[in-house]
Every structure is written in C-alpha cells, then in structure tokens.
Amino acid sequence: MAEKKSGARRTLTSEEGLRKIAEHEHAVVQARKAAAKSGSAQKPSSPTKSKKKPAAKSSGRKTLLWILAIAVILLGLYLLWASGWETTPMITPGKSGIDVSHHNGKIDWAEVAASGMADFVYVKVTEGSSGDLSVDENGSSNIREARAQGLNVGAYHFLTTTSAATAQFANFKANCPKEVNLVPVIDFETEDKLTPFELRGLLKGFATLTEKEYGVKPIIYTTQSMYNNILLPKLEDFGEYKMFLGSPSHKPILYDGLSSYIWQYSFKGKVPGIHHHTDLSLLVGMELEDLFISR
Numbered sequence: 368m369a370e371k372k373s374g375a376r377r378t379l380t381s382e383e384g385l386r387k388i389a390e391h392e393h394a395v396v397q398a399r400k401a402a403a404k405s406g407s408a409q410k411p412s413s414p415t416k417s418k419k420k421p422a423a424k425s426s427g428r429k430t431l432l433w434i435l436a437i438a439v440i441l442l443g444l445y446l447l448w449a450s451g452w453e454t455t456p457m458i459t460p461g462k463s464g465i466d467v468s469h470h471n472g473k474i475d476w477a478e479v480a481a482s483g484m485a486d487f488v489y490v491k492v493t494e495g496s497s498g499d500l501s502v503d504e505n506g507s508s509n510i511r512e513a514r515a516q517g518l519n520v521g522a523y524h525f526l527t528t529t530s531a532a533t534a535q536f537a538n539f540k541a542n543c544p545k546e547v548n549l550v551p552v553i554d555f556e557t558e559d560k561l562t563p564f565e566l567r568g569l570l571k572g573f574a575t576l577t578e579k580e581y582g583v584k585p586i587i588y589t590t591q592s593m594y595n596n597i598l599l600p601k602l603e604d605f606g607e608y609k610m611f612l613g614s615p616s617h618k619p620i621l622y623d624g625l626s627s628y629i630w631q632y633s634f635k636g637k638v639p640g641i642h643h644h645t646d647l648s649l650l651v652g653m654e655l656e657d658l659f660i661s662r
Contacts, residue, residue, distance in 0.1 A: 456637075457632060463483070465647060466648065467645060469505040476513045480516040486655055487521070487658055489521050490520060491503045491525060492507065492522045493525070494525035496537070524553055526553055526557065528559040528561050532572030535573060536573050547660070548659060549659060550658055551581060552585060574587070588613065594619070609627075609628065611648070613634075615634050627651065630648060630651045631646055
C-alpha cells in the first residue's frame with residue numbers, strides 16, 4: 368500500500384511539472400509578444416527622424432533659390448546700367464551741360480541746341496603736348512559750330528603726365544579757338560606713376576599759366592578719388608578753383624563736404640544730334656554765370 372501512494376505522488380508531481388513547463392513556455396511567448404509590441408511602439412521615433420532629413424533638404428533648396436534670385440536681380444541691374452540706365456537726363460533749366468570730343472563723331476549742333484540739354488558745353492581741344500592725339504580733330508569745328516547755334520562753350524585740355532606743364536599749355540593756347548565764352552577746364556584724371564606731390568605740381572603749373580593767359584582761374588575736372596586723395600591734402604593750393612567732378616550714378620562723396628561744383632553724373636547720355644554716348648553734367652550749388660569768362 369505505501370508503494371502505491373508513493374507512485375501516486377510521483378504521478379502528480381510529474382503532471383505539475385508539465386503544467387509548470389507549459390505555463391513557463393506560455394509566459395515566454397507572452398513576454399516575446401509584449402516585447403514585440405513594445406518594440407513596435409517605439410518605432411515611430413524612426414519616422415520622426417526620417418522627417419527631419421526632408422526638412423533639411425527643403426531648407427537647402429530654399430537657400431539655393433534665394434541665392435539664384437539675388438543673382439538674377441544683380442544681373443538685371445548690371446544689364447540696365449550697361450544699357451544706359453544711369454543716363455536718365457537731369458534736365459534743369461540753366462544748369463544742364465555736356466562735354467564732347469572726337470569720340471562723339473560728327474555732331475548736329477542745331478539739334479543739340481534745340482534739345483535743351485546743353486546750357487553749357489565743354490569741348491576737348493588738346494591732350495598732352497605732342498603726338499597723334501595732341502590736337503582733337505573735331506575740337507575747333509565743334510566749338511565754332513556750337514557757338515554759331517548760340518550755345519555757351521568752353522574748351523578743355525587733357526593733362527598727361529608725360530610732358531611738362533609749359534609744353535602742354537603751349538599746345539592748348541595754340542589750338543583753343545577764340546570763340547569760347549566759358550572758363551577753360553583742365554582734365555586732371557591720370558596718375559600714372561607720379562607721386563601726389565608731382566601731380567599737384569604739374570596741375571598747378573598748367574593752372575597758373577592758364578590764369579595768366581585768360582585772366583580767370585581754370586576749372587579743374589577730376590574724379591572723386593583724386594579730389595579726396597590728391598587735391599584735398601593741399602587744399603590751400605587749390606581751394607579757390609571750381610571743381611568739375613566725374614561721378615556717374617551718385618553724387619560725389621567729398622571728405623571736406625564741398626557743396627558747389629559741376630557734377631558729371633553720366634558717361635552714357637543720349638542727346639539729340641549726337642549719335643554716340645555723351646557725358647552729361649549738372650551745376651550743383653552754382654549758376655551758369657559762374658562759368659563765363661569776363662572779357
């Protein structure tokens with residue numbers, strides 16, 4: 368009888384063991400399922416990360432589009448400038464002027480006079496002291512024909528750095544027609560390899576000879592840069608001279624705040640009677656009478 372009871376207990380123990388094993392396996396399966404569900408619940412973080420990449424790409428594309436847009440605008444502005452955008456005439460009665468040379472070709476001065484764009488005219492007559500360009504081939508005829516149309520005309524000399532002031536003035540005096548009625552202009556815009564001291568000496572020499580001959584201080588044409596850096600440091604030598612400043616597209620920015628000058632505001636003007644681009648100028652803080660030679 369005792370052996371039978373013991374066998375019964377072993378049988379029960381074996382069944383319990385199997386049940387426990389089954390329960391354990393079930394628990395493992397459930398744990399795996401739970402882990403799988405937990406993993407799938409955490410997966411949305413991946414799409415979130417993947418969404419950031421398109422955002423970065425989109426931002427890069429926007430930046431590129433902005434750069435291209437700015438480049439197109441700048442190109443458009445340049446093309447407008449190159450085609451003559453800067454040349455809109457600032458016609459002010461009694462204060463508008465032009466300057467010409469042989470580069471402008473044959474000029475119909477009757478048309479120029481009728482345009483109202485030339486209250487004063489400056490004509491190139493000479494350059495340096497010798498050589499092919501020393502006398503402008505259209506200088507004398509331009510002055511005489513413009514004066515015949517009732518225009519106020521002056522002559523200018525292009526000052527070079529290759530010959531002395533005395534030789535250059537002799538060339539100017541010999542080729543400047545007597546018909547001019549405006550103060551002479553010295554075109555001072557070439558530096559080459561001369562020092563500021565040497566440049567000022569050359570300019571002052573020509574200006575002094577001009578004043579002795581015509582009884583009036585000449586007008587000095589120059590650039591914004593040369594005025595500020597060459598003339599201004601020795602303003603005591605040039606402060607009494609009227610200035611003619613080449614500065615297309617914007618008013619000259621002058622360190623001393625000079626407010627009275629002739630402003631050459633364009634190199635690409637269109638004037639009736641002149642087939643090529645023409646320099647346009649405007650009197651600033653000056654009157655036309657300030658340009659006349661008193662004879």
